[in-house]
Each structure stands twice: as structure tokens, then as C-alpha cells.
Amino acid sequence: MDRCPTRTRRKRHASSQQPARRGRCPARHPRGADLLAGPTGVFNYRIPGLVGLGAVLDPESSECLNIGEATAASPVDSPKNLTDQTATVFLDFDCDGDTYAVLPAGAIRGTTVQFRSVVFN
Template sequence: MPARSLTAALGAACSAFALLVAAPGSAFAATGQFRYTYTTTDGYEAVGFLNNPPSGQCINLQGSASEPGSFSRAPKNRTDATATVFLDADCEGDTYYILPPGTGASERLLLRSVVFS
């Protein structure tokens, strides 16, 4: 292969890689909304939500991970990605539940953290 063709091919490959790296974050995010219920520190019921959550990143849910003995519940996965919800904070522990896109769970399912595929 002539040096000029090799240089052009290498340049094109580098440009394609740079474009991939510079792509907006939404390419690596679940599209849609994830909702859940939690109890505020004042004892009120509240609805938390994550809009277009990042994929592959553990998210500790509001009102649950920081409060000992407190859990979120009733998750609704209205995203286009699979959500794996964990009973423990930081997506740790052996107790987890998988919610395919467009599904939800009852008030009985307790959770503290979630990660999206």
C-alpha cells in the first residue's frame, strides 16, 4: 500500500474515533424516565425520577441510600434500557431485581440503587 494511501486511511480512522468520543452523552444513556416512590425526612410520600439516566453507572436513589433503614419502592422503568435495581446502596449486594423496559414493580419491591444497561 503506498504511503499516501496509508496516511489517508490512518487519518480517516482517527477522525472516526474522534467523532465517536465526541458524541453527546445521550448515546450512552437510557432514553425515557425511571420513577420510584420514597418517604421524605418529613414523613411525606414523594415521587423521584431519573430522566434519561446514564447507562452503566450506579445511581443511589434520593431519600433511600443516605437514610439508614429507609428504602425507595414501586419502581417504574419507562426507559428503553433494562434497569437492575438493588436493595443495597452503590448497586452492591446479592439482592437485586431486573426490570425490562416499560415494566414496573409493586410497592413491596424495596430498592436503594439502580443501574441501566
């Protein structure tokens, strides 16, 4: 049986006054789990002219994402990086250009941060 017992007991040595201690199960990962998985969490942004937010759930790491709601005339803004990794947002598509902002995990920025693409690392 491939199950970790909830409690294990060690025998008490005759000369020891220490009580038996609980054992700990080794950390386990589900079979086939990718130990090098990308960021987890949600990355939110505001879409100007619309009510509500856009979102990217559990994005891929090191892969540039063009924001679908952004256009050449109107970028999205107000990023909220609620993932567990750093996000870099770019004003241009394809994570290109000199105008960008770095958002650590948990960072929230206002309407002054406008972007059309994002990459997580």
C-alpha cells in the first residue's frame, strides 16, 4: 500500500526517558506533477471603456502573453499581480520596447501603468 501512516511510533529504549515521537511523512508530489510549474494565481488588469477586469489565470513562465483586449490604440492598465512570481509588463505587443514596468508578486499599480503584453519569470 502506497500510503503514509498518520502516526508512527518508535520503540522506547530501556535507558531513555524520551517518549515515542510522531513520525513525519516525506513530502510527496502527485504522479506526473511538473515540479518546475509556472506561476500560480491570477493576474488582473482593467480594460478602459469596459466595466470589469480582464484576467490571466496560472500563466506560463517565461512566455510572453499579448493581452487580447489591448489594441494598438488602447492599452490595458491597472495591473494586479496576484501570482507568486514577478511579472514584467510592456507597453508594446510581444514584450518588446523600452517602456515596461516590473511588478513583484502581490504588486498592484494604478491607471498610469499601461501595457499590451506581459511575461512572468
